[in-house]
């Protein structure tokens with residue numbers, strides 16, 4: 001297994017990963033999000049990672065910064081999206097992608113990493129609703145129990161309650 005940063009020629013592989021991992025209802029929206037995030041020019045940077053098996057891209061994850069309104073001292077990020085192709089699931093690729101991303105964000109001294117997903121899956125990586133509840137998402141959530149947060153490196157405390165805004169690719173009500 002190799003985890004590497006996304007390169008110029010990865011767009012089609014990324015699209016294929018999401019189109020195979022998500023059902024018909026969600027695959028267009030999520031694959032479009034994954035590809036659109038590649039063009040986000042942000043400070044600090046938006047980044048994507050690929051998991052490879054025998055030279056083939058089998059998984060992808062993206063991290064983009066969030067603006068914490070009224071708190072300019074804290075660097076915040078959101079994890080979205082994440083997928084592993086069905087044939088390669090349950091082999092640790094998803095975990096490896098999350099862990100590598102968290103290590104990068106720990107090195108960047110990010111104060112919080114948010115995700116909107118399945119608590120049963122993300123809970124094992126240290127994500128919890130208690131941390132996320134101080135960060136108000138840009139839209140009302142269809143599944144509020146899936147709003148989770150962690151502190152990369154486990155250092156520091158979440159601050160006061162703040163509203164967040166995301167990069168343009170994520171500011172689509174349908175994603176929430």
Ligand SMILES: CC(C)(COP(=O)(O)OP(=O)(O)OC[C@H]1O[C@@H](n2cnc3c(N)ncnc32)[C@H](O)[C@@H]1OP(=O)(O)O)[C@@H](O)C(=O)NCCC(=O)NCCS
Pocket residue numbers: 021022081082083084085088089090091092093094095096116117118120121
């Ligand atoms: C979720 C996903 C990325 C996990 O990738 P993966 O490479 O299979 O993950 P890992 O191998 O690191 O971990 C697998 C374990 O996670 C757990 N798991 C996987 N998906 C889960 C889910 N939706 N809910 C709860 N637990 C889940 C299982 O316990 C599994 O353990 P097992 O192999 O003993 O059954 C992958 O299943 C996927 O792409 N799913 C479809 C797209 C998706 O739902 N993306 C996440 C959006 S928030």
